[in-house]
Amino acid sequence: PSVSVSPPVTQSQRGYSVTYTSTEVCVLRGSTVDITSSYSYPGSVNRRVTTVQESFWFIKESNGVYVDLRSDPDYSGRVEYLNEDRKSTLRIRDLRESDSAEYKFRFVTNQDGGKFTGDPGVTLSVRDPQLQIDVRRSVGQFSTWTQLTCHSSCQLSDHFSYVWYKNGQRAGGKNYLHFDNISPTDSFDCTIEGHEQIRSPPVCESINLFYFNLKRKIVSVKIHPPGQIMEGSSVTLTCSSDANPAANYTWYKENTVISTEQNFTITNVTTEHGGNYQCEVQNRVGRQNTTKHLVVRLLKRFLCSVVLGVADDKDPNFPVSVYLCCRKAQREVS
Known part of the structure; x- marks a missing residue:
């Protein structure tokens, strides 16, 4: 039950090739991992039928000498090859952090120069889950909900089951919990089944703080x-x-x-x-x-006009009459 976090990659040369289903795998300490490769080679060379004489996985090589994992004392009793036609799966049990390395598959045929290694290989990371809880909360006029999601430092496959604890009691088996209502006194933490000794930090303060604030219009x-x-x-x-x-x-x-x-x-x-x-x-x-x-x-608007009176021709000192006529504009408020 490994976790692929990258697409398949093929290494090839002169008709020989190795394809890894993933080049990066992250798994939990103490678990089991399967690393799979498929390989191909010419059916014949110079009318000579090609046969595979040897195939193996390795991480150590020096001056052209490759150490088969099955003979590596660091993996004694923990390594198994599952071989099918032109396909090989490396299975490692009881994983340790020291198993974090780059694993490569190599096969040797009966042809001259008919040896090939899938290089670069598959990078395996073995670690503790390093669990964290993500809190999402939505507050609306008609509904309020809270969702807690458990995350691991490794992207886990469906093989792994999450376990939730609410106030120390088991509360669920999915990677998330959803609530329409949550109490300010509740505390939550999560773990992975089979790895219960490692739990996430509990969440309570951030939920409680926001819970109390939501009791009033913030x-x-x-x-x-x-x-x-x-x-x-x-x-x-x-x-x-x-x-x-x-x-x-x-x-x-x-x-x-x-x-x-x-x-x-x-x-x-x-x-x-x-x-x-x-x-x-x-x-x-x-x-x-x-x-x-x-x-x-709108500002109150007025339309105004000026009207002048007529002067008295016989009396030059008679003042001219001036009239200011105004009326409101039609619209006042919008």
């Missing part, structure tokens, strides 16, 4: 200047939060992102700027949002 929006927003003026919307850890801010208008800053400023306001503005606050343990409605009021 996101607020203020508009400056306060009061009526007049057409042609400037306005700043400020989003505030007491989220812990520190959060990132995103502003939306009609479901479109308009800013990723804490403050959003509009200059030369028009009626088109009116509407709902939503601020979303998000950190590694959750998210929350709030909406503010912005109303833009």
Whole structure:
């Protein structure tokens, strides 16, 4: 039950080739790993039928001398070859950290120069799980949920089963837990079945801290200047939060992102700027949002005209009459 983290790779030369199903494998200490290769060679050379005389895996080589893993004392009793037609699988049991190395497959035929090694080989990493728990939390108007996901330093195959503990009691067997409600007193940790001696650090403080904060509205929006927003003026919307850890801010208008800053400023306001503005606050343990409605009021407009009186021709000192006539524009508020 190994884990492939890279695509198959073929090494070839003059009709001889070795293909590894993966060139990088990560497994847990104490487990078993299978490393597989397939190989090919010419069916015949100069009318001489090709046969394989020897095939083996190795990690040690010096001056053309290769040490078959089956004869390596470091692997005594732990190595097995599973050979089929033009395919070889190396199985190593009871893996140790010292087994971390580059493993290569070599085969030798009856042809002159008919020897080939798949080089580079397969890099095996043996390690402890180094488990961590990722916390995701979503808070909405109608629903709130929390999801805990267990991660290993090795990308594990389906062969491995995760084990969850809630307040010290076994709670589940998937790599994640999902809750609609979670208590501020709960503590969680995870491990891998068969490796229960190694557990993740427990998570409780980050969940609890965010849980308590969510009991009150932790996101607020203020508009400056306060009061009526007049057409042609400037306005700043400020989003505030007491989220812990520190959060990132995103502003939306009609479901479109308009800013990723804490403050959003509009200059030369028009009626088109009116509407709902939503601020979303998000950190590694959750998210929350709030909406503010912005109303833009039009300036009162007047249409005015000037009317001049007629002077008295007989009296040059008679003043001219001036009249100012005004009426309101049709629209006042938007």
